[in-house]
Amino acid sequence: MDEDTIFPTDADLDLSFTSCTSATTDRTFASSSARTSLARSSVTLSFNDRLSTASTTAAATTTTLPPLYLRPHRSSDPHWSAIKAATTLSSDGTLHLRHLKLLRHLGTGNLGRVFLCRLRDNDHENFALKMVDRDLLSSKKLSHVQMEAEILSMLDHPFLPTLYAHIEVWHYTCLLIDYCPGGDLHSLLRKQVGNRLPVQAVRFFAAEVLVALEYLHANGVVYRDLKPENVLLREDGHIMLSDFDLCFKADVVPTFECRLHKKLGSLDKPRGYSCFRGVDRRGAKSRQEVVEAEFVAEPTAAFSMSCVGTHEYLAPELVCGSGHGNGVDWWAFGVFIYELLYGTTPFKGVNKESTLRNIASTRDMRFRVAEMEEEGMAEARDLIEKLLVKDPRRRVGCARGATDIKRHPFFDGIKWPLIRTYKPPEVRGLLRRGRSHVSHVRVGASLLRRRCWWKKGLDYLKRNKGIKYSLVSKHSNNNYYSYFNKSY
Structure with missing residues (x-):
């Protein structure tokens, strides 16, 4: 197979790979936004580094399609x-680099x-192609490339x-993956006043990152590189x-547990006079004990010395350098929430x-507690304090993961x-181009103006009929996503 077949001339791109080392983060699926010096790089520190490396033999030209x-x-x-x-039209039923049309260079990272x-x-679907020249990497970095390909495949x-x-050709490893045109969360933060996001937005992004970490841990994967630069934004x-x-x-051992929880019950009827309670004309919320099933899959036995x-x-x-396990991801999750807020x-x-040293x-x-702060900041600080516990044995998430x-x-x-x-x-x-996911609060501005009557009716029912369920967010801005009362 000649070079023109592997790298078509009409791509008009420099693939010389004269330097694969960069001081910036390897944003594998990033948009074409320019990289700034503010981006923090992921590094392998020299002290206490005992990462085992895998053997790296030259691979033949192969293509693996999941x-x-x-x-x-x-x-x-x-x-x-x-x-x-594309694979159906291919002569051997597999995907090759000649089937791809390279449009532009997105970025260069450590690998x-x-x-x-x-x-x-x-011409409708965009992809990101990560190309690694194995001849320019050390054995340690080659093991990182192999680990990334293995994780992505699952x-x-x-x-x-x-x-x-996953294409191995000559001394190149090529990974065809998703392209995220919205850039990364680090760049989005730099566009905000004070480089911080509102509490509602932080809750949204933190919740999605938490679900992603939960999935990785359930598969026995400790991430170790959570930061806004690695949180990309889809269209x-x-x-x-x-x-x-x-x-x-x-290794991870999934368990299915049943635990007793106290949930906030529905509004009780107004109680009469009591020497202990007095008269409560508004009623009171009752605590109900319920048994709930929980799925827990956390790699508590994970251990590494690398x-x-x-650094932040x-x-x-x-x-x-005393060795670490799954708790490093939950510590980083606390730092992540802190940075989005502050x-x-x-x-x-x-x-x-x-x-x-700090x-x-x-x-x-x-x-830093402000005199006037957004609703939800107190809860956010409490969560951060539980995540940034320096003893991993007492850190929330280390024992039962995202479930807690x-x-x-x-x-x-x-x-x-x-x-x-x-x-x-x-x-x-x-960036929110194209059709978004279906949402139960997805209402356009014009439609909201035309149908504002339903809000007034719902407010009337809540004031006068003691409605049990709430379809509108209990927070001030319901443009983000809907919260429900836990009264059911």
């Missing part, structure tokens, strides 16, 4: 239809380059990328977690060394099975 039946949640995606059509591309016979989730093809405004080269895998990640997001046990990370110092110190984190975090008051009212149908928040700079 079968459609292995991706049941994405089988109806039009990208798969385009892939299937390789990323291009925007389309199939030659399809993913089937709306907030995680899909691997459409419908929802998130997609990216960059899996720093992951490691561990020190990798972004490293957990204390990772910085100290525009900076909680332990940031004047340089990397001082930041690491993380490893025994001093507790301090919040979902029950925190910060996420009250979210219908987790419907999370991908929620309407994204109204945030400056957030």
Whole structure:
């Protein structure tokens, strides 16, 4: 196979790979937005680095296409239809680089380059092609490439990328994956006043990241590189977690548990006089004990001695080099929420060394509490405090994973099975092109003006009829996504 066949001349792109090392983060599925010096790179620190490396033998020219039946949640995606059509027309039934039309260079990271591309016979579906020159990488980085390909091949989730093809040709490894035109959450933060998002928007993005982490942990994958730069934004405004080269895998034993929970019951009838309670003319909410089944799949036995990640997001046990497990992801999740709310990370110092010292110190984190703050900030601070516990044995999520975090008051009212149908928040700079996911609060502005009568009627029923269910958000802005009262 000659070079013109592998890299068609009409692509008109430089594929020389003269340098694959960059000081910026490897945004595998990023848009064409320019990279700034503010982006934080993911690094492998030199101390306590005992990452095992796999053997790297030269691979023959092969193409691996994941079968459609292995991706049941994405089988109806039009990208798969385009892939299937291309492979059907292929002489050997597989996808090759000659079937792709490279449009432009998107970015360069620590491992390789990323291009925007389309199939030659399809001008409607965009893909991202990550190309890695194995001859330019050390054995350690080659193991990272292999890990990323392995993780991508097992993913089937709306907030995680899909691997459409894995092509090994010459000394190149090529991964055909999803393209996210909305850029990343780090760039979106830079467009906001004070580099911070409203509480409602933070709750939306944090909830979707939490679900993505839950899926990874349920498959025994510890992510180790959570940060806004790696949270990409699809064209419908929802998130997609990216960059899996720093992951490691561990055994996980799924369990199905039944636990007793106290839920807020419905409005009781007004009670009479009591020497203990007095007269309550408005009624009172009663606490009902219910038994709920919970699915828990957390890699609690995960353990690694390698020190990798972004310095501002490293957990204390990772910085100290004493070994770490699944808890590093929940620590990073707390830092992630903090940065979205405050525009900076909680332990940031004047340089990397001082930041690491702040993380490893025994001093507790301090919040900047404003006199007038948004509704939900108190709950957000409480969750962050429970996540940023320096002892991983007491950190929320380390024992039962996302199951416990979902029950925190910060996420009250979210219908987790419907999370991908929620309407994204109204945030400056957030791209939401095309048809969005169906949402039960998806109402256009003109339609809202024409049908504002239903709100007045609903308010009347709530004031006078004691309606049990609430279809409107209990928060001030219902353009984000709907919350429901837990009175059922």
